[in-house]
Amino acid sequence: MTRSVTRRRLVVTAGTLTAALAGCTGGTDDTAEPTPTTTDSTAALTDSAPVPEDASCGVCNMMPAKFPDYNAQLTVEAGDRVFFCSSGCLAAYYVDPGNFEPAHEGATFAGLWVHDHETTELIGARSAWFVRETNADRVADPMQRNPLPFAAESDAEAYVAEYDELSESDILRLTDFDMDLATFYRGRFFE
Template sequence: MADPRPSKRWRRRRVLAAVGVGSLVGVAGCVGDDEGQDDVADDERELSPHLVDHPGDEPKEFESDHRCGVCTMGVTDYSERNAQLAHENGDGMMFCSPGCLFAYSVATEHFDGPDSDVAGVWVTDFDTGDLIDGFEAYYALEHDEIRGDDPMGVDPRVYEDEALAVEYVEEYDDLDEDDVITFSEVDEDIARIYRSSRF
């Protein structure tokens, strides 16, 4: 007989959804002055000072003056975690960690990014330390701060090899194979696991 209890992933999603709605309600009064801001064209709004020129067809070298587009930390301080994203218009954003990348990718305008599609994403593999294609990577949705020493509290674990991501989640009772996703599956609920205080 099937287990009638909801899955761990379903319960976690319900909690995250409730937290997300509560957060949005809590900030609603603070954003009243910005009504219609999302409809403002890029040339009529101030874009992030952390944007960089990005070719989009290959990763850009991280430099000491690059600041994370979400938390403003220096990205070269976290070479085992950093990530980057390129827009089709030639703008790019650098990140200290994949959690910040997730936040920016679902709330680009909030972080003063351009209204331009994403051309490329690169993330640092937690196993090899190599910069890999973020569209092809696998992300293990870690959410326990005690298990990691991440710069911003907790980050997803990034792997080029899906088997390594699955191996990671199988080490812990509170994670399972449903916690291994690709970049196309990142949504606001998932991003808020990592950076709910930033947007």
């Protein structure tokens, strides 16, 4: 236990120093690459963070660090950071956070990040375009059923154009996520 407390203090100290130095060089937005941050500062809540090796998905309990091209994360304005194995788990949590963490019922999110389906770069979920992919056989991602995030609308449109059963109506924004979408992707995790 002492070792993890010491390591945590070192990470918090390093993250605070990094955040302080970043503040001197200019602001960031939720489209930036992951940088070391802490969750005890309001500014840090708007920055993505590296996924800890021991973090478990806030919905399904898988290990997000094992899926570096697919994992996602969000921060709650109250100060918590939640990691996910995939965009489908983030979608479920975004729609009904209180189902997974009672303290987050009605929570407001400071930042949300997903990995672009094509480039695998971490991007801001608020600015992303999502394709409501319904065919688990087309994508080899965790949980085998996820909305596919794209940084550019044109990339989402190109993906949809490849498949007859998909249409422009399958292109969504984060604000379009609803309980129907959440239960389609992660229904078994709702009580």
